[in-house]
Amino acid sequence: AQKVTQAQTEISVVEKEDVTLDCVYETRDTTYYLFWYKQPPSGELVFLIRRNSFDEQNEISGRYSWNFQKSTSSFNFTITASQVVDSAVYFCALSEAWGAQKLVFGQGTRLTINP
Amino acid sequence: ETGVTQSPTHLIKTRGQQVTLRCSSQSGHNTVSWYQQALGQGPQFIFQYYREEENGRGNFPPRFSGLQFPNYSSELNVNALELDDSALYLCASSLETNRDNEQFFGPGTRLTVL
Numbered sequence: 001a002q003k004v005t006q007a008q009t010e011i012s013v014v015e016k017e018d019v020t021l022d023c024v025y026e027t028r029d030t031t032y033y034l035f036w037y038k039q040p041p042s043g044e045l046v047f048l049i050r051r052n053s054f055d056e057q058n059e060i061s062g063r064y065s066w067n068f069q070k071s072t073s074s075f076n077f078t079i080t081a082s083q084v085v086d087s088a089v090y091f092c093a094l095s096e097a098w099g100a101q102k103l104v105f106g107q108g109t110r111l112t113i114n115p
Numbered sequence: 116e117t118g119v120t121q122s123p124t125h126l127i128k129t130r131g132q133q134v135t136l137r138c139s140s141q142s143g144h145n146t147v148s149w150y151q152q153a154l155g156q157g158p159q160f161i162f163q164y165y166r167e168e169e170n171g172r173g174n175f176p177p178r179f180s181g182l183q184f185p186n187y188s189s190e191l192n193v194n195a196l197e198l199d200d201s202a203l204y205l206c207a208s209s210l211e212t213n214r215d216n217e218q219f220f221g222p223g224t225r226l227t228v229l
Contacts, residue, residue, distance in 0.1 A: 004157075037220075043203055044117065045158070045220035091157050101148060101209060101218060102171055105157030 002027045004094050006106035013082055014114050021077045021109045023092030029053075031097040034068065034075045039089040039108070051075065052097075082113045117141060119208050119221035127227045128196050136191045136224045140208030146170070147189040148218065149181060152203040164189055165211075193226075201228045 003026040013019050025034065036048040049059065051068050059066050063080045079086055089110045093103040118141035128134050140147050146165045150158035160173035164183035178194040187208070193200055203225050207218040 043205075043223040043225075045205065045207075047217050047219070050215075050217070093157075101146060101163060101213075101216075102160045102173065103148075103150075103158070103218070104160070107155075107157050 002029075002032075002094050002096065002104045004092050004104055004106035006090075006092055006109050008109045009107070010110045010112070012112040012114060015084055016081050018078060018080050019082050019111065021079075021090050021092075021111065023075045023077065023106060025073050025075065025092070025094045027094060027096070029096050033095045033097065035093040035095065035103065036066065036075075036077050037091045037093060037105075039091060041088075045091070048077075079111075082111075084113045084115055087111060087113045117219035117221065119206065119219050121204075121206055121221040121224050123224060124222070125225045125227075127229065129229050130196055130198060132196050133192065133194045134196060134226060136193075136204050136206075136226070138189045138191070138206035138208075138221055140187050140189070140206075141219050144208035144210050144219070145187050146209045146211060147183055147187065148207045148209075149189070149191045150205040150207070151175070151200075152205060152223070153199075154202070158205055161191065196228045198228050201226060 005024045034051045038046045067076045089108045091108045092106045120139045148163040149161040152158040162172040163170045167183045183189045203223045205223045207220045209216045209218045
């Protein structure tokens with residue numbers, strides 16, 4: 001069975017600090033996809049990144065970066081120089097490669113950036 | 116904005132009633148998925164429709180049912196509502212079921228069962 005664990009329920013930092021959100025996953029599939037979504041108070045899930053299991057390259061997009069390590073089944077997300085607008089709930093998700101496009105989500109991490 | 120719309124925004128029902136939630140997918144998208152998100156939890160997959168056929172289902176009882184119409188909009192129906200059905204219901208649309216195609220989420224319908 002697939003499972004995603006986000007051990008950090010809530011994180012609170014002061015603006016401009018760097019923050020890392022942890023994600024650990026479990027799957028028996030050799031081919032799978034990992035995702036990060038942001039959920040602002042409005043409720044809509046906003047797609048941030050997708051990675052397939054064959055691509056372990058880290059990725060940087062502006063202030064966001066992702067560290068994918070298959071050896072530890074982790075897909076961590078770092079925000080550099082955080083801003084108040086980054087405040088939201090962040091979800092890590094896993095999808096098998098075949099069949100329905102089903103996303104298995106973690107419980108989410110509520111990130112609060114204080115001015 | 117993702118172009119995915121859901122109606123209604125909020126809904127209050129009583130236990131035992133039936134409810135229908137609606138989702139309009141992004142233009143050209145033929146795949147719609149529904150998720151249930153309880154307060155403080157991550158979304159859970161209910162089912163997916165692809166070209167008007169159910170294409171996979173999560174661990175939800177048969178009283179959760181759905182439809183997809185020829186224009187690819189979709190409905191989620193829940194019969195015999197229970198208190199635990201109170202949640203945010205999200206739909207997501209995508210072009211085909213290819214994992215390289217992003218799923219775009221709507222703003223959700225918040226259902227409260229009293």
